[in-house]
Amino acid sequence: MTHSTIRAGATLEGVSAGYARRTVLHDVSVSFPAGAVTAVVGANGSGKSTLLGVLAGILRQSGGTVTRPAGPPALVVQHDAVPPLLPITVRETVEMGRWPVRRPWQRLTRHDRTAVDDALAATDLTALSGRRLSALSGGQRQRALLAQALAREAHLLLLDEPTASLDVPGREAVSRALRAMAEEGMTVVQATHDLPEAQRADHCVLLREGRVLAAGPPADLLTGETLLSLWS
Numbered sequence: 279m280t281h282s283t284i285r286a287g288a289t290l291e292g293v294s295a296g297y298a299r300r301t302v303l304h305d306v307s308v309s310f311p312a313g314a315v316t317a318v319v320g321a322n323g324s325g326k327s328t329l330l331g332v333l334a335g336i337l338r339q340s341g342g343t344v345t346r347p348a349g350p351p352a353l354v355v356q357h358d359a360v361p362p363l364l365p366i367t368v369r370e371t372v373e374m375g376r377w378p379v380r381r382p383w384q385r386l387t388r389h390d391r392t393a394v395d396d397a398l399a400a401t402d403l404t405a406l407s408g409r410r411l412s413a414l415s416g417g418q419r420q421r422a423l424l425a426q427a428l429a430r431e432a433h434l435l436l437l438d439e440p441t442a443s444l445d446v447p448g449r450e451a452v453s454r455a456l457r458a459m460a461e462e463g464m465t466v467v468q469a470t471h472d473l474p475e476a477q478r479a480d481h482c483v484l485l486r487e488g489r490v491l492a493a494g495p496p497a498d499l500l501t502g503e504t505l506l507s508l509w510s
């Protein structure tokens with residue numbers, strides 16, 4: 279992708295959003311390219327998760343316009359936001375990713391099963407598919423949540439710090455899976471504190487105190503000087 283040929287997958291225009299009487303995002307205008315991985319980078323509390331919530335449609339903006347691709351987006355939260363003792367297997371967890379696109383009491387179609395198999399393979403979880411979710415490590419559970427989102431085959435994939443609890447092979451598995459989704463045309467947006475992961479992204483959005491400080495190629499933005507201004 280060259281930055282002169284960006285096709286927007288999702289766009290915020292003049293968006294303000296927050297909680298109760300507290301506005302967190304202030305007049306945010308930014309585009310997230312289709313067919314690319316965008317890293318949203320910012321200090322703790324800068325509004326990254328809030329921005330993902332607005333893009334996912336689970337948090338309603340108080341002003342401005344959100345444009346996103348057709349169909350329900352897939353949001354991957356951090357694994358510790360999900361009860362770890364759910365009595366279900368990894369495969370059943372991933373099958374739940376098909377629920378928004380079919381009714382839960384309907385039998386899985388061949389297409390559903392293929393989507394689940396592909397998502398397990400893309401996250402290196404095929405060998406663990408029969409394991410209880412509760413018998414996985416935190417990093418493996420994080421990958422199971424990613425697999426659940428991949429199985430949905432959404433056009434917009436949103437991830438809140440997907441590599442936070444992963445070891446190096448786990449990070450690489452997630453990176454590869456996100457890259458493959460982007461190459462299929464998906465709009466992938468991840469909030470991250472993981473600078474090497476942000477540097478591998480195609481596009482980067484820097485958030486500071488709920489405002490966009492800059493957006494563009496990671497190589498241009500993730501320099502010492504800009505990073506310093508993000509955290510100061």
Ligand SMILES: Nc1ncnc2c1ncn2[C@@H]1O[C@H](COP(=O)(O)OP(=O)(O)OP(=O)(O)O)[C@@H](O)[C@H]1O
Nearest residue numbers: 297300302320321322323324325326327328329469
């Ligand atoms: N449910 C909520 N109710 C009220 N305030 C909230 C809620 N969630 C987040 N906030 C506040 O909104 C601001 C932005 O939080 P947000 O979680 O979007 O930041 P973040 O950049 O994702 O941070 P982190 O890097 O720590 O995950 C913070 O000041 C936070 O305290």
